[in-house]
Amino acid sequence: MTNKAIAKLLKETAALIELAGGNPFRSRAFASAARTIERLDEPVPALLARNELTAIKGIGTGLASQIEEILSYGSFEVRDDLLGALPPGVLDVLNVKGLGAKKVRVLWQQLGVQSLDDLEMAARTGRIAMLDGFGAKSQASIISHVALLRSFEGRRRGADAFTEAHRVVEALVKQGFDSVHVTGEVARGLNDVGTISLVAISQTRLVPELDDVPLTGSDTAAGTQWSGTYPDGLSVTILVCNAQHRGYAVFETTGPDAFVDSLKGRFKDLGATDEKTLFEESSVPWIVPELRDLPDAADRLESLSAWPLVTNEHLKGVLHNHSTYSDGAHTLREMSEAVRARGFGYFGICDHSQSLKVANGMSAETVARQQEEIRTLNEEFASDGGPAFRVFSGVESDILQDGSLDYPDDVLATFDMVVASVHVGFNMSEAEATDRIIKAVSHPATTILGHPTGRLILKRQGYPIDHDRVLKACAEYDVAVELNASPYRLDLDWRWIERARELGVLVSINPDAHSIEQIDVMKWGVVAARKGGLAPTDCLNAMDTEAFAAWLERRKTR
Numbered sequence: 167m168t169n170k171a172i173a174k175l176l177k178e179t180a181a182l183i184e185l186a187g188g189n190p191f192r193s194r195a196f197a198s199a200a201r202t203i204e205r206l207d208e209p210v211p212a213l214l215a216r217n218e219l220t221a222i223k224g225i226g227t228g229l230a231s232q233i234e235e236i237l238s239y240g241s242f243e244v245r246d247d248l249l250g251a252l253p254p255g256v257l258d259v260l261n262v263k264g265l266g267a268k269k270v271r272v273l274w275q276q277l278g279v280q281s282l283d284d285l286e287m288a289a290r291t292g293r294i295a296m297l298d299g300f301g302a303k304s305q306a307s308i309i310s311h312v313a314l315l316r317s318f319e320g321r322r323r324g325a326d327a328f329t330e331a332h333r334v335v336e337a338l339v340k341q342g343f344d345s346v347h348v349t350g351e352v353a354r355g356l357n358d359v360g361t362i363s364l365v366a367i368s369q370t371r372l373v374p375e376l377d378d379v380p381l382t383g384s385d386t387a388a389g390t391q392w393s394g395t396y397p398d399g400l401s402v403t404i405l406v407c408n409a410q411h412r413g414y415a416v417f418e419t420t421g422p423d424a425f426v427d428s429l430k431g432r433f434k435d436l437g438a439t440d441e442k443t444l445f446e447e448s449s450v451p452w453i454v455p456e457l458r459d460l461p462d463a464a465d466r467l468e469s470l471s472a473w474p475l476v477t478n479e480h481l482k483g484v485l486h487n488h489s490t491y492s493d494g495a496h497t498l499r500e501m502s503e504a505v506r507a508r509g510f511g512y513f514g515i516c517d518h519s520q521s522l523k524v525a526n527g528m529s530a531e532t533v534a535r536q537q538e539e540i541r542t543l544n545e546e547f548a549s550d551g552g553p554a555f556r557v558f559s560g561v562e563s564d565i566l567q568d569g570s571l572d573y574p575d576d577v578l579a580t581f582d583m584v585v586a587s588v589h590v591g592f593n594m595s596e597a598e599a600t601d602r603i604i605k606a607v608s609h610p611a612t613t614i615l616g617h618p619t620g621r622l623i624l625k626r627q628g629y630p631i632d633h634d635r636v637l638k639a640c641a642e643y644d645v646a647v648e649l650n651a652s653p654y655r656l657d658l659d660w661r662w663i664e665r666a667r668e669l670g671v672l673v674s675i676n677p678d679a680h681s682i683e684q685i686d687v688m689k690w691g692v693v694a695a696r697k698g699g700l701a702p703t704d705c706l707n708a709m710d711t712e713a714f715a716a717w718l719e720r721r722k723t724r
């Protein structure tokens with residue numbers, strides 16, 4: 167369990183105590199312990215093993231043993247008791263943006279709000295605006311945010327759905343199915359998934375069984391379709407058919423409906439045993455499932471089928487990463503070595519800039535110290551007989567409220583690369599937010615625009631920006647745009663990749679890794695990039711080391 171996950175449980179417990187009307191000092195103790203743990207440089211289990219946890223200010227023996235409980239059970243008694251005592255729906259209300267524990271308690275105590283439904287009803291009937299400390303504006307924002315939370319219900323992030331789909335595949339193969347194919351939203355690489363869709367081949371029409379989802383079956387033309395719902399609302403459908411129907415079954419269940427509807431009339435014989443053969447036999451160009459959500463995909467089969475799409479193997483470098491110089495979990499050396507061990511040729515370290523205090527942003531002195539270490543590392547990597555590898559000195563410079571970059575220009579000029587990202591000031595109008603970003607993009611030091619909208623999948627919408635204006639500015643100032651590969655972000659959204667390509671804007675697939683494990687989220691960025699039709703030649707970090715270094719150099723001297 168990561169320090170972040172432990173901190174999250176402690177923070178939640180602080181909110182639960184407040185919600186239950188408990189001792190405010192106790193609530194504050196948990197909240198401050200959560201902040202302390204979040205900021206630790208070392209993993210909690212390591213400290214615990216050395217008996218050093220209680221040496222940290224604010225963590226007494228009581229809290230230390232609760233943390234031990236968390237590590238072994240994933241929760242602890244205080245939290246479990248509180249969860250048991252509060253109406254479960256109240257916790258959903260806590261997820262509504264702008265409602266902290268104090269406000270949720272007022273809504274619960276004064277209006278009897280115990281669920282999202284109650285909350286929505288209270289807002290729609292105007293009762294919230296009349297409460298002390300709320301008002302019409304917060305009532306309106308509650309209504310729109312409840313709608314947003316509703317749209318997330320029963321969906322999981324693409325990476326989580328992918329993992330679950332493959333777990334089910336394994337279970338079904340174990341159960342005796344000849345082969346099982348992931349189709350539908352997961353095969354199409356959607357950012358978030360509402361239904362896991364599978365085709366399971368069995369000549370004897372086996373009945374599929376899942377341990378946590380009861381399934382009900384119905385007969386279709388192709389076979390028997392089994393469906394069920396996970397406790398969190400995610401759906402699963404399994405089409406059981408024989409191998410002779412596989413080609414069409416995979417095509418039809420992969421979707422999306424618009425694509426299937428425009429093509430199904432063109433297939434002469436539906437008896438193909440795989441999807442590619444089905445297309446081939448009817449002289450219909452086959453395209454990968456990821457591309458089938460593009461506008462008018464079915465009318466562009468010829469060009470889309472010939473399009474070279476970026477793959478994991480194309481990526482030569484890993485840009486935009488964090489280390490212990492700011493809020494990362496591993497040292498610069500550990501991160502560099504891990505990237506090198508994964509076969510990449512270069513690594514861009516982009517720790518947070520000074521103004522981002524919550525992420526331990528680097529002072530100008532720290533920057534100088536880091537750049538010194540980068541020189542040492544590069545000398546070492548060049549002479550140790552290992553594969554060629556280079557560390558580029560970068561920074562994730564905060565875009566300040568007025569669109570300027572963090573650090574004076576002379577400090578910015580010392581970096582090989584600058585990722586400019588918004589982390590504060592999310593409440594701007596679209597025009598203000600767009601102007602701010604364009605100003606940052608126009609700064610000569612900016613190399614890559616980081617996570618352009620700040621959205622978090624199934625959690626928060628990004629701030630509104632005029633994508634077209636932003637991408638045009640990137641083209642004008644020769645700035646690449648990031649496709650943040652974290653499965654929580656995937657920002658730039660894949661729907662804008664074709665526009666970026668048209669404008670000649672390079673896309674950089676960046677993991678924004680805050681730990682060694684997170685380097686591997688690159689693959690989710692690749693899924694989203696492919697979905698948008700990104701070719702290797704459109705991808706900044708598909709360049710080899712020399713080409714990338716030359717691109718940086720060219721930008722500096724333009």
Ligand SMILES: [Zn+2]
Binds near residue numbers: 562587616617
């Ligand atoms: Zn960032």
Ligand SMILES: [Zn+2]
Binds near residue numbers: 562
């Ligand atoms: Zn970052």
